[in-house]
Amino acid sequence: MPRPSRRRAAGILSAAVLAxxxxxxxxxxxxxxxxxxxxxxxxxxxxAAVALVEPGFLTVCSxxxxxxxxxxxxxxxxxxxxxxxxxxxxxxxxxxxxxTLGFESIxxxxxxxxxxxxxxxxxxSITEERxxxxxxxxxxxxxxxxxxxxxxxxxxxxxxxxxxxxxxxVMQGTVGETQARELGLDTVQFEDATTLxxxxxxxxxxxxxxxxxxxxxxxxxxxxxxxxxxxxxxxQLGVAVRKGDAAxxxxxxxxxxxxxxxxxxxxxxxQWIPVQEKD
Numbered sequence: 435m436p437r438p439s440r441r442r443a444a445g446i447l448s449a450a451v452l453a454x455x456x457x458x459x460x461x462x463x464x465x466x467x468x469x470x471x472x473x474x475x476x477x478x479x480x481x482a483a484v485a486l487v488e489p490g491f492l493t494v495c496s497x498x499x500x501x502x503x504x505x506x507x508x509x510x511x512x513x514x515x516x517x518x519x520x521x522x523x524x525x526x527x528x529x530x531x532x533x534t535l536g537f538e539s540i541x542x543x544x545x546x547x548x549x550x551x552x553x554x555x556x557x558x559s560i561t562e563e564r565x566x567x568x569x570x571x572x573x574x575x576x577x578x579x580x581x582x583x584x585x586x587x588x589x590x591x592x593x594x595x596x597x598x599x600x601x602x603x604v605m606q607g608t609v610g611e612t613q614a615r616e617l618g619l620d621t622v623q624f625e626d627a628t629t630l631x632x633x634x635x636x637x638x639x640x641x642x643x644x645x646x647x648x649x650x651x652x653x654x655x656x657x658x659x660x661x662x663x664x665x666x667x668x669x670q671l672g673v674a675v676r677k678g679d680a681a682x683x684x685x686x687x688x689x690x691x692x693x694x695x696x697x698x699x700x701x702x703x704x705q706w707i708p709v710q711e712k713d
Contacts, residue, residue: 506654511532
């Protein structure tokens with residue numbers, strides 16, 4: 435199963451014919467901050483001063499709707515990544531402020547470079563390409579991908595999807611998209627997770643390849659959605675900071691060390707991603 439990267443998993447996620455459902459998530463209003471170069475203020479981040487875009491706040495960039503990592507509930511952004519951001523902010527002695535942006539501006543490093551945020555916490559997979567434009571913390575979560583169909587009679591495996599050249603929906607800019615192409619699948623891009631799973635339910639695609647935690651969240655209410663197969667990935671999620679921002683990186687890693695040692699990380703993961711074991 436996808437698991438906290440820094441702690442032992444508590445169980446195994448069902449890998450075949452696991453009935454799941456898709457929920458319709460609303461998008462949070464884009465609250466992107468204006469470029470704030472020159473307005474950074476230092477706070478104590480341990481052995482070095484951490485410069486913040488806005489005094490008194492750790493500004494966190496995330497996508498608006500990628501449950502269970504980030505999503506809107508009751509007008510507030512919640513999720514695993516939001517809880518992680520609050521832990522980092524608390525250790526810095528400031529409050530967390532969330533800025534929701536398109537995933538492309540986050541994963542390209544543009545949001546960090548233009549100082550729209552101090553850190554990006556948005557289920558970001560650590561890749562060499564992304565390392566060229568941003569720095570990553572130690573990983574906080576390990577991931578898998580799953581192939582989902584609308585009904586048990588859909589394409590039965592990743593190999594079958596490739597051989598039959600069925601249309602497989604992917605979310606653009608994600609490791610799932612990269613993995614699908616490396617597997618030789620016939621991919622159809624979607625801008626976000628909600629439209630991705632809507633495309634599956636309406637027949638725009640024959641299957642979806644995405645990380646299994648997002649699949650589970652989007653599939654809670656539709657018993658027709660089925661995970662046909664999961665695949666292990668060398669895919670770890672990390673917190674991104676501006677390239678060369680050693681002080682912020684040190685502060686983030688210090689928080690990750692703390693919440694691993696005191697059990698907070700495990701509690702956060704178990705809250706948002708309950709373990710499901712196959713019978």
